[in-house]
Amino acid sequence: MGEQRQATFSVWRGDHQTGKFVDYKTTVSEGMVVLDAIHQIQAESASDLACRWNCKAGKCGSCSAEINGKPRLMCMTRLDILDMTQPVTVEPMRSFPSIRDLVTDVSWNFRVKKRIKPFKPRKPDAEDGTWRMYQADVERVQEFRKCIECFLCQDVCHVLREHHKHDEFAGPRHFVYQAALEMHPLDVEERLGQVKGENAIGYCNITKCCTKVCPEHIAITDNAIIPLKERVNDEFYDPITKLFRIFRARPKAERKD
Amino acid sequence: MGTPQCITHEHQVLIIGAGGAGLRAAIEAASTGINVGVVCKSLLGKAHTVMAEGGMAASMGNVDDRDNWRVHFADTMRGGQYLNNWRMAEIHARQAGDRVRELEAWGAIFDRTRDGKILQRNFGGHKYPRLAHVGDRTGLEMIRTLQDHGIHQGIEFYMEFTVLEILMDGDRVAGAVGYDREKGRFHIWKAPAIVLATGGIGRAFKITSNSWEYTGDGHALAYRAGAELKDMEFVQFHPTGMVWPPSVRGILVTEGVRGEGGVLRNSQGRRFMFDDIPDLYKNQTASDPEEGWRYVIGDKDAQRPPELLTRDHVARCIVREIREGRGSPHGGVYLDIAWIKEKMRNSEAHIRKKLPSMYHQFKQLAGVDITKDAMEVGPTTHYAMGGVNVDGQTQMSTVKGLFACGEVAAGLHGANRLGGNSLSDLVVFGKLAGEHAVEWAKSHPNPTIDSSQVQSICRAALEPLERSGGESPYEVQARLQDMMQDKVGIVRKESEMAEAIEGIASLRRKAASASVPGNIEYNPGWHTAVDLHNLLVVSEAVARCALDRKESRGAHFRDDYPAKDEAHASHNTIVYRGADGAMVVERREIPAMPKELSDIIKEMG
Numbered sequence: 069m070g071e072q073r074q075a076t077f078s079v080w081r082g083d084h085q086t087g088k089f090v091d092y093k094t095t096v097s098e099g100m101v102v103l104d105a106i107h108q109i110q111a112e113s114a115s116d117l118a119c120r121w122n123c124k125a126g127k128c129g130s131c132s133a134e135i136n137g138k139p140r141l142m143c144m145t146r147l148d149i150l151d152m153t154q155p156v157t158v159e160p161m162r163s164f165p166s167i168r169d170l171v172t173d174v175s176w177n178f179r180v181k182k183r184i185k186p187f188k189p190r191k192p193d194a195e196d197g198t199w200r201m202y203q204a205d206v207e208r209v210q211e212f213r214k215c216i217e218c219f220l221c222q223d224v225c226h227v228l229r230e231h232h233k234h235d236e237f238a239g240p241r242h243f244v245y246q247a248a249l250e251m252h253p254l255d256v257e258e259r260l261g262q263v264k265g266e267n268a269i270g271y272c273n274i275t276k277c278c279t280k281v282c283p284e285h286i287a288i289t290d291n292a293i294i295p296l297k298e299r300v301n302d303e304f305y306d307p308i309t310k311l312f313r314i315f316r317a318r319p320k321a322e323r324k325d
Numbered sequence: 326m327g328t329p330q331c332i333t334h335e336h337q338v339l340i341i342g343a344g345g346a347g348l349r350a351a352i353e354a355a356s357t358g359i360n361v362g363v364v365c366k367s368l369l370g371k372a373h374t375v376m377a378e379g380g381m382a383a384s385m386g387n388v389d390d391r392d393n394w395r396v397h398f399a400d401t402m403r404g405g406q407y408l409n410n411w412r413m414a415e416i417h418a419r420q421a422g423d424r425v426r427e428l429e430a431w432g433a434i435f436d437r438t439r440d441g442k443i444l445q446r447n448f449g450g451h452k453y454p455r456l457a458h459v460g461d462r463t464g465l466e467m468i469r470t471l472q473d474h475g476i477h478q479g480i481e482f483y484m485e486f487t488v489l490e491i492l493m494d495g496d497r498v499a500g501a502v503g504y505d506r507e508k509g510r511f512h513i514w515k516a517p518a519i520v521l522a523t524g525g526i527g528r529a530f531k532i533t534s535n536s537w538e539y540t541g542d543g544h545a546l547a548y549r550a551g552a553e554l555k556d557m558e559f560v561q562f563h564p565t566g567m568v569w570p571p572s573v574r575g576i577l578v579t580e581g582v583r584g585e586g587g588v589l590r591n592s593q594g595r596r597f598m599f600d601d602i603p604d605l606y607k608n609q610t611a612s613d614p615e616e617g618w619r620y621v622i623g624d625k626d627a628q629r630p631p632e633l634l635t636r637d638h639v640a641r642c643i644v645r646e647i648r649e650g651r652g653s654p655h656g657g658v659y660l661d662i663a664w665i666k667e668k669m670r671n672s673e674a675h676i677r678k679k680l681p682s683m684y685h686q687f688k689q690l691a692g693v694d695i696t697k698d699a700m701e702v703g704p705t706t707h708y709a710m711g712g713v714n715v716d717g718q719t720q721m722s723t724v725k726g727l728f729a730c731g732e733v734a735a736g737l738h739g740a741n742r743l744g745g746n747s748l749s750d751l752v753v754f755g756k757l758a759g760e761h762a763v764e765w766a767k768s769h770p771n772p773t774i775d776s777s778q779v780q781s782i783c784r785a786a787l788e789p790l791e792r793s794g795g796e797s798p799y800e801v802q803a804r805l806q807d808m809m810q811d812k813v814g815i816v817r818k819e820s821e822m823a824e825a826i827e828g829i830a831s832l833r834r835k836a837a838s839a840s841v842p843g844n845i846e847y848n849p850g851w852h853t854a855v856d857l858h859n860l861l862v863v864s865e866a867v868a869r870c871a872l873d874r875k876e877s878r879g880a881h882f883r884d885d886y887p888a889k890d891e892a893h894a895s896h897n898t899i900v901y902r903g904a905d906g907a908m909v910v911e912r913r914e915i916p917a918m919p920k921e922l923s924d925i926i927k928e929m930g
Binding site for chain 1: 367368369370371372373375376406426429430432434436437440441442444459460462464465472477484507522538569570571576580586654681682685686690798800805841842843844846847848849850851897
């Protein structure tokens, strides 16, 4: 794709009620990403085409969309991985209500997060009020904290996308968030009750769709959701633990590894 | 169109901006139990802080125990060529460590030392390894920590709102007026104290690491409210932005690459940074590549490699190589981290661990594997050292009740900011601004809003939608960016800057007649038209201040005055709106440093 040439983008135009795909032609050149094409279309022929973006470098997670049907960040999707002989379809994330064009109402995610119990550290380890943590112990939590909140995992999760369980289910993003807190070496909050109950982790049947679309390559299912499910099982369904707990209540801090 | 309707909100402290500074200010203000509102231009957690990569500077001495606040203070002043507000440089150096540790208490997880403390890395202009970091995504860690802590403090967040103007009650602030992006409705926030935390001005230039939000909103709001701006000539061009492919030109390549041992080479393969080492840094710089590498791996007797000189200097050396025909094929130079394979086993895994975002960024956007090949890089507009002139302690501007912190405030960085001093700036001065805004709000309650002022602001904002056949705001913006890049960019001269000032006046007329199709709901054309007014204010301020400083110092380089000039060594450049509405430029002497601080400077050589 060394030279400049014309390409067609079929972009969703609409509001919260109706919409349709509209074709735009624009010139594309080497190295361009989908977001560049959208910006060009804005500047050339559709100045009111609504889209979210900020960093244009895959760090802020604003420009999530569905490109040729696949959930992706527009800023990190190079045109040379797409079939440019056909019109490229660009549409908003479909698991969230539409606001306008490519912009969706993702406020549900912020409401769910706010209900998750905040970080609660143990007492400082040193007299100066600081803690000691070792790199090997923080690495898995650092993986979760790479999350840029693009909500592509929420978009693709069938519990939300097909079954619309937004009122009952927190979605993969928030299991990553819960896992980051639960496995944080300093955190002493009891979280598994919320993960099981209010967040309804049981709805997830580990199809790994979320993992596949994560632009940060977080192993959402394997490293966050499955370990949380295991902890929930140990906590609530293991008969020996249950019996044991009748005799002796264990504070969570002791259970921490 | 009739009288625009407004929705009114009331807060004791209103914060404009939700990056690191705004969130830290909000948390501080809310901790006193008062009613706080935060206006975010984007969604919460997406502000520009998220893009900061390398780390936050604090002299905790976890890696090298010779470090302390005095060394950090001296490094910051030297980096700023002594035009800094020395009180801010002192406060920052003293308090940065506490602010880092506080983030850890709120859930942040920095990379660790072997003994379990917060790890610190090398960065340009810092004498010792000083930057607390998480790989190369430190900004994300900071903003997410503040966000996740902040949402539980009873703060009201207004996501995807833009503030149009500060409202005044006589000589003090009374609130702000703006609109929400989704519906295009107008909103009034009544508030006796306002904290500006809107970040920078990078969108005034064509090649920039900054996002669409960075249109100098806070600078322009303050200016129009009657506040002074300071040091606007000092715009930091980060030495290493991506240059290829064209669509990613300007995206940041963290200084952390050089901190981890990355070297700069020209097309002849020469490490050209050894060719020009400024006198101010002669005794702090390695004499050969071997010593430079020893510094990178922690040899306390070694001096730092010249790639870790201050950003202003590195950027100029890169420009020199490119101009003299020794650049890379796409108009940059080479930044090579892959070479460290000569020095360590597992270098590829090491690079991916320490610089994961850079690895992915180059792999995905440029098709380059940085563990194997060199990157092509060149300077990119990155940061405004200048901004709202504030009191060093309280962060109040020259307008009563109007505070500023973070990038939008001037003072800490002087003529050139050291890498890593921005993230610490955000939290140190965010906290202070929040604290003093509360104090002001409590003692000056109940300002009066002038509704006729509100009406005229809203009507003016709607004009581009009501006109037709005018200029496209995208077109005006692109022309402004081209002009600023060419004429007020990294190398400046009198005739070009004078042309730029004329050009800005003509673009202002075009902006005033811009028209946009579509309606008021989530219409980016309209938003661009509205933001243009702010971009024009900051562009004019940069050009006028740069024209007035007839010397080269820090980030400000003049082809016609290539040397430092003592006549300019001890003043800041101030601009404000004169009685006739025109921009006034004034030189103002920097007050003498108290002895206890000047002694530190002397001691540190």
